[in-house]
Amino acid sequence: MSGPRRDVDEELRARLRAAAGEHRPDRARILARVERGMAAGNRGPARARLPGRLRVAGATAAVAGILVAGGYTVASAVRDDAPARPPVAAPPGPRESESREPGSREPGSRESGSRESGPVWSSGAVDPHSNEFWAQSNVTLGTSTPLSALTVELRVAQTGSVTSTGAWRSLPEDDFAFTLDERDGFLVYRWTLRQGRTVPAGEWMFAGQYNHRRGGRDAGGDRYSAAATAASGPLTVRGGFTPGG
Template identity: 75%
Template sequence: MTGRRDADAELRARLRRAAGAHEPDRARILARVERGMAAGDGGTGHPRPARALPGWARVAGATVAVAGVLVAGGSLAASTVGEDPPAPRSVAAPPEAREPGPREPGSREPGPLWSAGAVDPHSNEFWAQSNITLRTSAPLTALTVELRVAQTGSVTSTGAWRSLPEADFTFTAGERDGFLVYRWTLKPGRTVPAGEWMFAGQYNHERGGRDARGDRYSATATAASGRHSVEGGFTPREGG
């Protein structure tokens, strides 16, 4: 039995090597198959005389064996190199800078600036805050923002603030030509980065609702593309 197992193992090893060849030598495989068929023993440990077979049977059997080897080799190669390509992956494009919607109030001229003015919703019958929203799509190397609150009666400043660093600006507030004027000026050597920023002026006024239709704001800036400016009025607070 040992001799037969050895012969069978040798035959299988030879068939595997033949199947792995890129261009199998059919004549050599046919000869190896015939030799393997004749190498079996009868379980006695001695080679068994080969049974005489008609020539056509030997040729047919060997041909079938060779065909099986070639098919197995082709299947092995296909399983090795015929993997499906990975599914395509979609790549999201980076989001573009948001532009104001068609109903969003504000002022925009050609350039990087956009702005809007509104009376803060937390204003009350004695006190109010006017907000200026400034949006820039490019860094600014110079900027002046001015808020003009019309003197409608007892309008006096109670403070001001901005969302950018206080140390980057020079600030003044005072009455001029019938307005309470707040002004923020960017200091030399400072830069306003691209983004959305707020400037706000706070003030007392006579009791009751105040009409802000006479209030105005403006902003003048310098960017790499040149000098730009925006201006506008103020949207009243709800219920004001």
């Protein structure tokens, strides 16, 4: 685009931007300015003078025609200088795993290979995030009734360079006394519920972590046991470990 038409387009865009920046735009005044600009660029002996209202209407039509022909709209002409606004996104809702108490499971569900004793059930598994140098053994204990006493023991066989790197449980730390021993060829993790504390109904995890000799470790010799007391009396569950993965 070149010549008078380009000059008119640039002047129109400049005037539209200036008008949009005013606090209270006056449509009639804007059109009058456009009309004066067009008249200045198109004066000649053959151009007829039109009365007031027809001049305004003609200027409006001319503006629309020029903008359409040049591929512009009023909005685009003004928007070029306006700062872009970042999109507003709604915050994500809580994941399903966050909507339940940590360590809990849907009522009535069981893992394959679980052991049961009345209202208490359990299972043991090597954590799937274990690797060729390090592993975690998980004891999952579930109960459909509160427990007034509980002792969980995890025995990790000494298969070569097995050394503890930590332990945790999904129940409150202050509710349990914890000991770690090495005896009879096992690394022994033990959690004992303190007197006066209670394990609520739900499903909970007790985990022991350890380094081991490089390579895949065989957990076939590992064992766990849990002794509990419910309103119905003493309960005991025990078992081995399934591979992680």
